[in-house]
Amino acid sequence: MFCGIIAGEVPASRVYEDDHVVAFMDVRPLTAGHLLVVPRAHAASLEDLGVDPGMRVFAAAHQLARALRNSAVPCEGVNFFLADGVAAGQEVFHVHLHVIPRTPGDGFRLKAKPRSPGRDELDATAERVREGMDSLPG
Amino acid sequence: MFCGIIAGEVPASRVYEDDHVVAFMDVRPLTAGHLLVVPRAHAASLEDLGVDPGMRVFAAAHQLARALRNSAVPCEGVNFFLADGVAAGQEVFHVHLHVIPRTPGDGFRLKAKPRSPGRDELDATAERVREGMDSLPG
Numbered sequence: 001m002f003c004g005i006i007a008g009e010v011p012a013s014r015v016y017e018d019d020h021v022v023a024f025m026d027v028r029p030l031t032a033g034h035l036l037v038v039p040r041a042h043a044a045s046l047e048d049l050g051v052d053p054g055m056r057v058f059a060a061a062h063q064l065a066r067a068l069r070n071s072a073v074p075c076e077g078v079n080f081f082l083a084d085g086v087a088a089g090q091e092v093f094h095v096h097l098h099v100i101p102r103t104p105g106d107g108f109r110l111k112a113k114p115r116s117p118g119r120d121e122l123d124a125t126a127e128r129v130r131e132g133m134d135s136l137p138g
Numbered sequence: 139m140f141c142g143i144i145a146g147e148v149p150a151s152r153v154y155e156d157d158h159v160v161a162f163m164d165v166r167p168l169t170a171g172h173l174l175v176v177p178r179a180h181a182a183s184l185e186d187l188g189v190d191p192g193m194r195v196f197a198a199a200h201q202l203a204r205a206l207r208n209s210a211v212p213c214e215g216v217n218f219f220l221a222d223g224v225a226a227g228q229e230v231f232h233v234h235l236h237v238i239p240r241t242p243g244d245g246f247r248l249k250a251k252p253r254s255p256g257r258d259e260l261d262a263t264a265e266r267v268r269e270g271m272d273s274l275p276g
Contacts, residue, residue: 011257013264016271025260025267030250033263046203046216058196063271065184065222071270073263077223078184080235081248084203085215088240089247097218102226108250109227110219112168119149122163125171125211126151129163132209133154133201 002038002094016064020056023064026098030108033073033101037061044093046084054095061097068101075101079108140176140232154202158194161202164236168246171211171239175199182231184222192233199235206239213239217246 004010005024012024015035023037037060043049065078081098083090100108117125142148143162150162153173161175175198181187203216219236221228240246255263 013257013260015264015267025264027260028252028254030248030252032255033267035264035267046200047207049200051197051200054200055193055197059189059193062184062187062189062192063274064267066274067267067271069185069270070274072266073270077221077226077228079222079226080218080220082218083215084217085240087242087244088215088217088238090215100226102223104225106225108248110168110246111249112246114166114168115170116166117170119151122151122165126153126163126173128210129153129171129173129202129205132207132211133205136201136204136208 001092002036002096003042006038006040015067016060018056018060020053021060023060023099030098030100031102031106033068033071033075035064035099036096037064037099038094038096043095045090046095049095057095057097061099064099068099073101074103076104077102139230140174140234141180144176144178153205154198156194156198158191159198161198161237168236168238169240169244171206171209171213173202173237174234175202175237176232176234181233183228184233187233195233195235199237202237206237211239212241214242215240 005012016023039053068075079100143150154161164172177191206213217238
């Protein structure tokens with residue numbers, strides 16, 4: 001679907017585009033002004049996304065966050081959100097970074113139960129992440 | 139606080155660092171493996187953060203997401219989350235990108251009430267965002 005938007009074949013309310021990314025309004029906004037930034041080159045997941053296209057998606061989101069705060073859209077804060085994989089809530093399999101303007105009482109929040117593990121557990125988890133990093137292919 | 143971690147003066151379970159960013163385990167993880175990526179140069183907000191440091195934060199998070207999926211940490215998906223401003227839930231005023239490994243039933247989710255505005259409303263909002271972008275200083 002996002003490839004159709006990028007190609008101009010599917011209607012969208014565009015806010016920004018360059019050679020690498022396109023940004024447009026989410027049709028199911030969590031708050032007014034909620035927009036999506038996507039890479040032009042199709043990538044279903046972070047695993048498929050190049051490092052450079054990823055950085056360009058973030059750079060566009062960064063400037064759009066500044067633009068929202070500088071605009072007539074109600075915006076006292078901004079969240080970025082990205083879901084990679086079904087387990088993370090990804091529904092459209094073309095990488096997209098959500099940019100969500102926030103105002104007090106807008107009804108959007110994270111629901112979670114944070115823990116407070118000890119340093120030993122945190123260090124052991126960190127070691128596992130470093131091992132995963134060291135053994136990445138490519 | 140994050141400046142103390144970056145300087146090595148405050149304990150942290152580090153997973154990655156380079157000349158531009160440091161990544162370490164969140165001490166209040168929403169799921170096991172939840173980590174934070176921060177720019178070395180202090181920036182309280184996205185407004186204070188340079189474009190290049192922002193891209194480097196994202197690039198590190200991108201590789202750490204791949205590392206989590208490639209590690210012994212339970213991870214079937216990944217969320218990125220960033221809060222800019224009190225209204226967005228920011229609590230530590232040094233820009234940080236959350237990288238959160240996900241598994242089914244881990245208890246983490248977004249709580250929100252999405253709307254379905256018509257195209258006219260989406261187009262009008264998009265116009266406001268573009269005006270905000272066009273009038274950004276710098």
